[in-house]
Amino acid sequence: MPKQDFVIERYDPVTERSYEQQFTAEYEPGQTVLDCLNSIKWTQDGTLSFRWSCRHAICGSCAMKVNGRSMLACKTQVTDIVDRGDPIRVAPMGNQKVVKDLVVDISNFLDAFERAETWLQELPDQDPPSREYRTDKEEFDRWSHTATCIHCGACYSDCTVVAADPKFLGPAALAKAYRFVFDSRDSKKHERLEFLSEKHGIWDCTRCFMCIEACPKDVLPMDAIMELRTEAMREGITNNHGSRHSNAFRGGVRKRGRLDEATLPILSAGVRLGAIPELIGYTPGALRLLKSRKLIMAAKRHGANREGRRQVRRIFDEVEAEKARSAVDAEAFAAERSSALMAH
Amino acid sequence: MKYAFWPGCVSRGAAPELYTATKAVAEHIGMELVELEAAACTGAGIISDGDPYLQDVLNARTLAMASKLGLPLIDICSTCIGVHSLAVEKLENEEYRARINERLAPEGLEYTGDTKPRHLLWALFEDLEGDRLRSLIKRPLAELKLGPFYGCYILRPERVLGFAEHPHRRRSLESAIELVGASVVTYDGMTKCCGFPILTTNKRNSLAMAGGHVGEAKDSGADALVTPCPLCHLNLDAQQYDAARVVRRKLDLPILHLPQLIGLAMGIEPDKLGLDGHVVNTKPLLRKAGVR
Numbered sequence: 001m002p003k004q005d006f007v008i009e010r011y012d013p014v015t016e017r018s019y020e021q022q023f024t025a026e027y028e029p030g031q032t033v034l035d036c037l038n039s040i041k042w043t044q045d046g047t048l049s050f051r052w053s054c055r056h057a058i059c060g061s062c063a064m065k066v067n068g069r070s071m072l073a074c075k076t077q078v079t080d081i082v083d084r085g086d087p088i089r090v091a092p093m094g095n096q097k098v099v100k101d102l103v104v105d106i107s108n109f110l111d112a113f114e115r116a117e118t119w120l121q122e123l124p125d126q127d128p129p130s131r132e133y134r135t136d137k138e139e140f141d142r143w144s145h146t147a148t149c150i151h152c153g154a155c156y157s158d159c160t161v162v163a164a165d166p167k168f169l170g171p172a173a174l175a176k177a178y179r180f181v182f183d184s185r186d187s188k189k190h191e192r193l194e195f196l197s198e199k200h201g202i203w204d205c206t207r208c209f210m211c212i213e214a215c216p217k218d219v220l221p222m223d224a225i226m227e228l229r230t231e232a233m234r235e236g237i238t239n240n241h242g243s244r245h246s247n248a249f250r251g252g253v254r255k256r257g258r259l260d261e262a263t264l265p266i267l268s269a270g271v272r273l274g275a276i277p278e279l280i281g282y283t284p285g286a287l288r289l290l291k292s293r294k295l296i297m298a299a300k301r302h303g304a305n306r307e308g309r310r311q312v313r314r315i316f317d318e319v320e321a322e323k324a325r326s327a328v329d330a331e332a333f334a335a336e337r338s339s340a341l342m343a344h
Numbered sequence: 345m346k347y348a349f350w351p352g353c354v355s356r357g358a359a360p361e362l363y364t365a366t367k368a369v370a371e372h373i374g375m376e377l378v379e380l381e382a383a384a385c386t387g388a389g390i391i392s393d394g395d396p397y398l399q400d401v402l403n404a405r406t407l408a409m410a411s412k413l414g415l416p417l418i419d420i421c422s423t424c425i426g427v428h429s430l431a432v433e434k435l436e437n438e439e440y441r442a443r444i445n446e447r448l449a450p451e452g453l454e455y456t457g458d459t460k461p462r463h464l465l466w467a468l469f470e471d472l473e474g475d476r477l478r479s480l481i482k483r484p485l486a487e488l489k490l491g492p493f494y495g496c497y498i499l500r501p502e503r504v505l506g507f508a509e510h511p512h513r514r515r516s517l518e519s520a521i522e523l524v525g526a527s528v529v530t531y532d533g534m535t536k537c538c539g540f541p542i543l544t545t546n547k548r549n550s551l552a553m554a555g556g557h558v559g560e561a562k563d564s565g566a567d568a569l570v571t572p573c574p575l576c577h578l579n580l581d582a583q584q585y586d587a588a589r590v591v592r593r594k595l596d597l598p599i600l601h602l603p604q605l606i607g608l609a610m611g612i613e614p615d616k617l618g619l620d621g622h623v624v625n626t627k628p629l630l631r632k633a634g635v636r
Contacts, residue, residue, distance in 0.1 A: 068532075160537040164549040164556070203545050206553075207389050208537035209500030226392065233394045241545040246393035253391060253402075257384045259353035268544040288623050294358045294582060302356040308382030311451050315405070318447055319398045328443070332396035335434040343433075343503040 001026040005087035011098045027078045034073035050102035060152035065091040070154035070214045093157035109156045112173035121188040146179040148217045155211035167200045171211035171221030178224035193232040202228045203242025218344045257304025257312040348410035349377035352421035354574040361618025365603040386427040401447045403431035408453040417461040422573030426497020428461040429504040465572045482611035484525030491529040491566035492517035495573030524609035529566040533557030540579040554579040555591030568598040570605045598626045
């Protein structure tokens, strides 16, 4: 049987010592990282701790970092990740406190679902139907992939925003919120979108695609967050930084065909009292930019050529009219979703 | 070698040194760049917050322009290449493409699916023979330890970026650093988000990301970072002193645009590469490299 070296990041809560330990495990083709961890635990070191249960990528217990990326140990075959005899590096999930070895405290991850109230809020004053509550196929197709989340936390572990802000709701809870926002049996769509548009919600996502790459179940969390943004704006929930930023950006491109860097921060902050400290906050940075000539270049207000601008304005007008007639944005998301699900 | 060239908004605005350096390098190696002057901003994933369809129309238009010229399309921005590549994927859906082509028809354009946008970083390695590329390096930067900073969209989602057909793209920036004779410094943050997309929506988080990555690279021994993304450059260079305040440490790490690095190693003079147009002073770095 082939042999493989593993370097495992360990932590002993009694001595509070973090250290790396190397093991060698035998494996047969088809065996997974989890199989090797179990073999190490059963035959070499019984104190090695990690979570696991189903071994079929359905319980979501065994997410951990393998060679720096979060994934399910039971879904990752050794032969797929061996690289020129290098050891496979195994570490606990990121963005959460380590309890012991590969076990992390997932309470912050789970709290996000509670904060976002990701359960069905039924319609008021309605007699229960004689059978189960039904939905139609078109609606089901829109969100069924998000309902396959197994709460493994791989997305949360790799989320670049959670790393900077532990209060960020995170990809999994936001994807679960999406599932209820687009479920017509739920009564709280607007309230949900209002809550999700607040700080630590949809507008704090950086669109880094980490969660989409990490998810072992193709939930496409970031795409769900993007669609929530569009839906929130469509519902008129626009008194927030993210919507103002998007609208200001769009306005600049409409006018000049290109990003208008000079006015964007001002328009994103908004015309309101609360914006004043924020705009003052830009001043030191702006002074440095001035020194490096960057602000002058930005203020020169480049743009597409005359014909380009004319065509861009035409397209903006036509798209606006088209949006009033049909659900083109939903079509855009459906196109992305189907190709993403097909490719994954 | 002739290309349709989309400079992106930022190289024509707040990062003019990227435009200057790109032109200088292209001229030096004989790449003819036909600039798409009528093309529009990609929307950068921000127009799509409220108007995903509109963003797709704008990008289909740019792709169709390159196709009309019969030239391969070159981007010089990670965000641009990512948004263009995602548009290509969505436009494989025939119904959706037909709808979008109705918006392009009045201008005499049609998106047919034959444009495969590429970043300059990829094209350098794919279109120039390895020997020719190496022979252009007249001033190896052997003294420098450089950290790559990719920018999300040139790495993710992998499925739209041609990584399966072109595996070299996974570590293209490391290859560029090796090409110029410098040593590669790796660090966790090199493939993560610079924070720029949320600079106006959540400045503290944004700068914590930028400051964290720059600090980590510095701790790993990097003399500078190199990036193929002008948006990352804005957060890592132009915002670096504000980011330093958020992470409460001194940073002072120069950030190079990809063509500046290549150009330097090809022997182009620093002032022709806009190296004096950064917020973080690049002179100590140039001295270390033995350029001045």
